[in-house]
Amino acid sequence: MRYISTRGSAPVLDFEQVTLAGLAADGGLYVPEAWPRFSTEDIAGMAGLSYVETAVRVMTPFVGDSLSEDELRRLCEQAYQGRFAHAAVTPLVQLDHRNWLLELFHGPTLAFKDVALQLLGLLFERFLTGSKDHLTVVGATSGDTGSAAIDALAGREGVDIFMLHPRGRVSDVQRRQMTTVLAPNVHNIAIDGNFDQAQALVKAMFNDPGFSRKYALSAVNSINWARLMAQIVYYFYAAVRLGAPEREIAFSVPTGNFGDVFAGYVAAQMGLPVAKLIVATNINDILHRALSSGDYSVGEVTPTAAPSMDIQVSSNFERLLFDLGGRDGNALLAQMKAFESERKLQLTNAQREGAAGLFTSCRIEPEAMAQTLAWAHGEAGQIIDPHTAIGLAAARTVELDSNIPVVTLATAHPAKFGDAVERATGVRPALPARVGDLFDREERYDVVHATFDDVTAHIADLATPRS
Numbered sequence: 205m206r207y208i209s210t211r212g213s214a215p216v217l218d219f220e221q222v223t224l225a226g227l228a229a230d231g232g233l234y235v236p237e238a239w240p241r242f243s244t245e246d247i248a249g250m251a252g253l254s255y256v257e258t259a260v261r262v263m264t265p266f267v268g269d270s271l272s273e274d275e276l277r278r279l280c281e282q283a284y285q286g287r288f289a290h291a292a293v294t295p296l297v298q299l300d301h302r303n304w305l306l307e308l309f310h311g312p313t314l315a316f317k318d319v320a321l322q323l324l325g326l327l328f329e330r331f332l333t334g335s336k337d338h339l340t341v342v343g344a345t346s347g348d349t350g351s352a353a354i355d356a357l358a359g360r361e362g363v364d365i366f367m368l369h370p371r372g373r374v375s376d377v378q379r380r381q382m383t384t385v386l387a388p389n390v391h392n393i394a395i396d397g398n399f400d401q402a403q404a405l406v407k408a409m410f411n412d413p414g415f416s417r418k419y420a421l422s423a424v425n426s427i428n429w430a431r432l433m434a435q436i437v438y439y440f441y442a443a444v445r446l447g448a449p450e451r452e453i454a455f456s457v458p459t460g461n462f463g464d465v466f467a468g469y470v471a472a473q474m475g476l477p478v479a480k481l482i483v484a485t486n487i488n489d490i491l492h493r494a495l496s497s498g499d500y501s502v503g504e505v506t507p508t509a510a511p512s513m514d515i516q517v518s519s520n521f522e523r524l525l526f527d528l529g530g531r532d533g534n535a536l537l538a539q540m541k542a543f544e545s546e547r548k549l550q551l552t553n554a555q556r557e558g559a560a561g562l563f564t565s566c567r568i569e570p571e572a573m574a575q576t577l578a579w580a581h582g583e584a585g586q587i588i589d590p591h592t593a594i595g596l597a598a599a600r601t602v603e604l605d606s607n608i609p610v611v612t613l614a615t616a617h618p619a620k621f622g623d624a625v626e627r628a629t630g631v632r633p634a635l636p637a638r639v640g641d642l643f644d645r646e647e648r649y650d651v652v653h654a655t656f657d658d659v660t661a662h663i664a665d666l667a668t669p670r671s
């Protein structure tokens with residue numbers, strides 16, 4: 205499998221190279237040259253497979269020659285067996301006759317990010333074995349990617365991780381899950397700003413060839429293709445359990461950076477019968493505006509009770525625009541350059557029409573989010589988190605054929621957002637034992653001005669340059 209950049213001019217890479225590269229050298233994002241396709245029989249053959257075996261089937265076409273099937277299986281076993289608190293890794297829970305939750309929060313840091321990052325940590329280790337290169341991972345987080353990436357990389361040889369989070373805009377549990385990891389290769393940076401500013405700083409580091417080459421930068425955000433690849437697996441795993449390929453399934457996905465729902469889009473391109481992908485946003489609704497009216501324009505980021513989705517510039521939307529725009533790197537480059545300077549773009553007719561078949565979208569107000577938290581508790585006996593509640597509220601709003609099961613991606617454990625859950629339900633969810641004495645541990649992080657010069661100077665002080 206070869207990977208090309210959405211902006212057309214970066215070198216074509218294989219899976220190993222794309223995993224270590226992160227952002228493409230032309231500022232674009234890597235995607236497979238063509239989507240692999242499963243037949244109906246291939247998908248039917250996934251019935252009854254374990255999570256690990258499903259992962260091997262789904263990811264093999266993307267990995268190409270970079271790993272043998274046995275190596276990939278070994279890495280999946282290491283990532284998923286014993287590291288997740290549920291034997292099914294991502295179990296389904298039925299809420300009513302039509303609605304299901306796909307619980308993605310049974311990993312070590314209680315959010316869906318663990319599913320991909322546990323594997324990505326092992327892929328880094330595998331690809332760096334025997335290499336003299338020291339990798340400098342830089343990332344931006346609105347709370348969940350940071351803790352999952354730190355858990356996956358803490359203490360690993362040959363890698364330092366620098367994680368930027370918006371100061372005061374993540375929950376206490378999220379912050380402590382990052383800042384109480386005291387391994388010497390973990391460096392937490394709090395910036396005065398929002399997630400979009402943190403993400404822009406990370407992209408600027410990749411776009412500075414001197415800095416990026418000197419420190420061998422790599423990414424753990426969903427700009428890294430391997431993140432998305434690992435997230436495609438649970439769409440197959442869930443849909444097959446609910447009757448695919450004979451039956452169509454809809455998914456409702458609480459969305460911020462458009463990574464998780466783009467993984468669902470890829471699953472559909474690979475042949476999974478996806479009836480609809482519901483893009484659920486909070487009041488930071490750029491994606492809802494883009495999909496409903498073609499208006500992808502950046503508004504103010506407003507802090508909400510679902511802070512991980514307080515995002516206005518959704519990195520992976522570029523991958524969708526590229527695919528729907530006929531995979532024309534030059535046209536996309538022009539569209540993205542205009543977006544970067546004007547902070548807005550209008551989807552072309554082809555992009556809007558291409559999206560309309562598979563996607564629908566919904567903006568969920570804070571009151572509807574809280575009502576859905578209360579509904580799930582009162583009517584279905586489930587305590588869910590605010591992000592999941594946004595997905596579920598959208599699932600219950602959008603009109604679909606009543607025979608189609610709707611799976612809402614439950615992206616975080618409710619205890620990560622205990623205050624908001626308690627306000628809506630009267631119940632304070634307990635932190636699972638696996639995060640232990642989080643509130644008794646020492647915290648360590650640096651506060652750095654949100655400017656390119658300050659952040660890169662800070663990283664340069666601590667990082668290991670390429671030899």
Ligand SMILES: Cc1ncc(COP(=O)(O)O)c(C=O)c1O
Pocket residue numbers: 315316347348349426458459460461462463464465512513591592615616
């Ligand atoms: C709990 C939670 N739900 C949903 C999302 C949105 O996912 P994505 O950015 O892949 O759209 C995030 C982070 O982005 C998250 O941390």
Ligand SMILES: N[C@@H](CCOP(=O)(O)O)C(=O)O
Pocket residue numbers: 344345346347348349350424425426427460461463512513519
């Ligand atoms: N919600 C995310 C934001 C970063 O998204 P990513 O999927 O691109 O890593 C977070 O929790 O950090």
